[in-house]
Amino acid sequence: MNLRFASLFTLGVLSSFIFFIILLASYVAGFINGYFLIIATIVINIILWLVSPYVSTWIYKWLYKAKFYKVNELENKKFAAFLTKICQDNNLKVPLIGLIPDDNPTAFTFGSGAFNARVVVTEGLFKYLTQEEVEAVVAHEVGHIKHRDFIVMSIASTMLQILYELYFILVRSGSKNSSSKKSGNYLALIGIGAFVLYIVGQYVVLYLSRVREYYADEFAARYTKKPDVMSSALIKVAYGIMATEDDRKAKRLLESTKTLGVMDYKGAKDLSLIHATFKDRFELLEQALLFDIVSPWAKILELKSTHPLVGKRIKRLSSIARSINVSTIYDFEKIKRKKVDKAKLYHGFFRDVSIYFLPFLLSIVGVITPILLSLPWPTFIFGGIIGLGLGSLSKTMYAYPNTKATNETILSTMTDVYASPLRGRPVSYTGKVIGRGIPGFIFSEDMMFQDKTGLMFLNYESFIPFFGNLFFAWKRAKGLQNVPSKATGWFLRGATHHLELKELSTSTDRIKSSIKFWKMFGSILLLLIGTGGFFIFSSILVL
Template identity: 40%
Template sequence: MARLFFASLVTVGLLFSMVCGLILALLVLTDQVNLGFAIAITIVLNAIIWLVSPWISDLTLRWFNKLQFIDDAEVASRYPHIHQLIHDVAAEYRFKAPRIGLIPDRNPTAFTYGILRSNARIVVTDGIFEFLNADEQRAVVAHELGHIVHRDFIVMTAAGTLVQIMYQIYAAAMRSGRQGSSGNSKNKGGQALVGIGALIAYYVGIYLLYYLSRTREYLADAFSAERVEGRHLASALVKIAYGIVKAEDTDATQSLLQSTRHMGVVDVKNARYSGLEAENDLDDPERASEAMLFDAHNPWARLIELNSTHPLTGLRIAHLGDIARAKAQAFPDYDLKAAAQRVGLNKGALWSRFWFELAILLFPLALGILAAALQAWVLIPAAVAIGVLATLRLRYPRGASPATTVANLMTDPTVSPVVGRPAQLTGKAIGRANPGFIAGEDVIYQDRTGLVTADFRSMLGFIGNLFAGWKRVPKHIGQDGQLQGWFRRGMGGYVIMREMSSTAGTLRARPYFWQAFLSVAVIVATLFFYFASTQYTLDPEALRIDRTFGEGR
C-alpha cells in the first residue's frame, strides 16, 4: 500500500511541477497576459463546484434515479453487517459515519461522493443486495470507505484543477503571442513554445489523471482487503460485472451507470465486457481466472488501460490475490498465478508477439515518416496507404476459420486488438449488443460455452451498418447457425463478423473493404497529383528547349 500512496504523491507532484514550470516560463517571456487572474478564476470555480457538487448530486440522483437516504437505525436493522463495518471505520478514523443512500435499480453498483470525510455519502443499488452475498456486500462498502478514508474527493479535484490550469496556460500563451507587438519576435516565439508545451502537458496530464484514478482504486481495494478478506471483493467484482449484463437496460439505468462511471466500484464499459465473461464462467472460477490472464499479463492490456479511470478487472483481482498471499489468507476462486501455471503462460512469447503486432500497427506511420525523411512530401499519403494495404492480410488473416468455442477464445491470453484470430462458432444470436437501438447491427452471440459480442462492419460503412441493423440482423436473432470472423480483444473480447449464417439465411460483412478501397484511392490520387505537378514543373524547361532548337534550325 505504501507504494500506491507514493505513486499518488509522485503523480500529483508531477502535475504541480509541470504547472509551476509553465507559469514561470510564460511570466518570464511576457507581461501582457493576465495569467494569474485566469488561474485564480479556475481555482475558485473548481472550489465552488467541489463545495456544491454533493448537493447537486443528491438532487440529480433523487430526481432521475429515485435515490433515498436511509437513517442509521434503518441501516442497522436492515443491513447490520454493513452498519457495523461503517461505524467501526468511522470510529477508528474519527469522522462521522457516512450517510447511506439506496437506489431501486437491479444493476449492481456502488459509489461515494462528498467534500470531506465528515459529509460523505455511500450510495448502493438494489442490485448489490441481489447479486452479492453478505461478505461481498461488506467488501464493496469497505472499498467505498477506502475512498473516504483516503480523501479521494480532494485528491482528484486538486489534480483535475492542475490539468485545467495547463490548458489555461496554453490559451494564454497563444493569445498573448497573437496580440504581441511584431518587434518582439523572440518573445513571441518563446510564448508559442510555452503554449505548445502547455498543450502537450495538458494531454499528458489527462493520462496522468487517469493513472492517479486507477491508483486510488487500487488503494481502495487494498483498504477493503484490510477490512474484509480480498477474496470477497474479487468475487464481488466478477458478480457486479455479471449483474450489469444480466439486469434489464432502461434509460434511467443507462443514465445512472454512465453518470457514475468514474465514481463506481467498476468502470461500466469494462464491466459490460467482463460481464459477458462472467456469464460464461460464473460457475467455473478456474476458467474465469484463465480468461483474466489477458488483463494481467498481455502487454496490450497495459495500453488499453491507459484510457480508463479503473484498472482492468484481471489486474485488480491479481492485486487482491497478492494481498491475500501476503497476509496468508485463502484466495481459492480467482487465483491468476495458478491459472498461468495451468495454461503454461510464456511471458517472453507474449512480449515477442506484442512487438510484432505493434510493428504491424505502426508500419503505415513508419512509411509516412520515411517519405518525409526523404523530403517526398507529396508521396506521404500514398506511403501511409501502402502501409495499410500491406498489413491488411496480417490484421485479417485469410483462409478457413477453425471451429472453436467462446470459452476457448476468451481463455487465450495471446490474442490482441490488432491481429484477429480466425474463428468459427456454432450457436445463435440471442439479441442486440445495444438493447433498445432498433438499428443496432452488433449482436450478442451464444454458443454452448458462453457469450461474445459479434461486431458487424458493412462494406458500405455507416449507412450499411444502419440498414443491416434495421432490416437484416433481426431475422437472424434466435436462429441456430454459425458465426465466422476474427476474434480480437481490447477492453473485452469480440468477433469481427465475416459471415453469420442461420436458418434465416446468410449475413456477410467485408470489414476490410473500406480500408482497402480508400487506401487504393489515396495511392491513385497521390500518384496522379505527383506526376501532374512534376509535368507542370518540367513543361517550361521543355518549351525552352523546343524553342531554342527551333531558333537554331
C-alpha cells in the same frame, strides 16, 4: 506502490510542472499577465469542490429519481448496521445513502470530504450481489472517503486546468509580444511546453485514479477480511451490467458515473463474457484474466483508464488474502508459473505496433518524397494521401488475414494470452445466437453468440452502412436467435473480446458481414484519390 507516496508523487509531479512553467515564463517576460486568471481558477475550483456535492445530489434526484436517506431511515437494517459500524470503526461521519431505481448493479461515492460524503447504490446491486458482496462494495466506497480521494483528485484536476491556462496565456502573449520577437518566441515555446506537460499530466492523474482504486479495494478486503468476496463482487457487477436491458436513462447513468463507480462499465463487457464462460471454473477464469497481467497490450489499454484492469485487481486482492492469512480461490502465482513464451508475446506486440503506425509513417514518406523531387506543393498533400491509403490497406490485410478459419471453442480463444487487438485470428464457432449485442435494444445489429463453452460478441456490418445495419437489427436479427448456426470471423482481444463477423450460417440461411470490405474500400479510395491528384499536379510541372 504506497498510497501516500503515489498521491504525493502525482501531486508533486504536477506541482513541479506548474512551477517550472511559471518560473521560465517569469524569467523570459519578467511579469506575465494572467496571474489573476490562475488565482481565479483556484478560487472557483475550491468553491466547486465545496458546493458540487449538493448540486450532484439534486442532479441525481432529478435525472435518476434517486432518493437519499440517513442511515437510520434505511429499510435494509443489515446494510444500515454494516455502514454504521464501518464508519464508527474508522472515525468517519456516516454518509447519506442514495438509492437509484435501476437494475444496473453499481455504486459510487462523491463529496467534498468525509463531512458531506454521499454513497449511492442502485437497486441492481442488491439484485445481483449477495449481502456479503454488497458490503464489500460499500466498504470499497467508504475506502475512498477514508483516503480523502475527493480532495486529492480535485487538487490534481485543478493543477491540470492551470497547466492548460498557462499554455493559452503564454502562446497568446508570445504572439503579441511586439517589444521583443525573441522573447515572444521563448514565451510561445514555453507555452507549448506547458501543453505537452498538460497532456502528460492527464496520464499522471489517470495513474493516480487507478492507484486509489487499488487502495479502496485493499481497504474493503482488509476490513471485511474477505478479499475473495470483493473479487466476486467485481465479477458480478460486470455480469449484472451486461445482463440488464439498456435504456437511455440507464446508459446515461453508467456513462455519467463511469469515473466514480466501483468499475468502469465499458470494461464490464469483457469481464461479463469471462464470467459467463467460466463461472466457478477458477483456474480457467485466472487463465483468461492472465492477459490483463502479462500482455504488453493490457498495459497500453490501461493507460487511458480511470480503473485498473480487473485481472490486476483480482490478482492484488488474492495477494492481500495471503498477507492476512486468509485462504483464496484465486492463485495467479500458480498460473504465472505456467510457461508463457515472452519472446512470442513481445514479438507479436512489436509487430502489431509497427503495423498500427504504418499509415502514419507512410503518409510522412508520401509528403517528403515530392519535396525531395521538387514537385509542385499540391503533390505533397496527395503523396501523403497515397501513403495513408497504402498504410491503411496493409493494416486492414494484417487485421483480417485470408487464412482458413480453424474450428475453435469460445473457451480456447478466451484463454489465449497471445491474442491481439490488431491481428485477427480466423476462427469458427458452432453454437447459436442467443440475443442482441446490447440487451433490449431493438436497433442493435451486433449479436451475442453461445457455444457449449461460453459467450462471445459478434460484430456485424451490413453491405449498406447504417441503414443496412438498422434493417438487419429490425428485421433479421431476432429470427436468427436460438437457431443452430456457425459464426466465422476474426477473433480480437483488446478492451473487449469479440468476433469481427465474416459469415453467420444456419441450415437455411447465410448472412455475410462486410467489415473487411468497407475497410478495404476506404483504403483503396484513398489510394485512388491520392494517385489521381498526384499525377495531375505532377504533370503540370512537366507541361
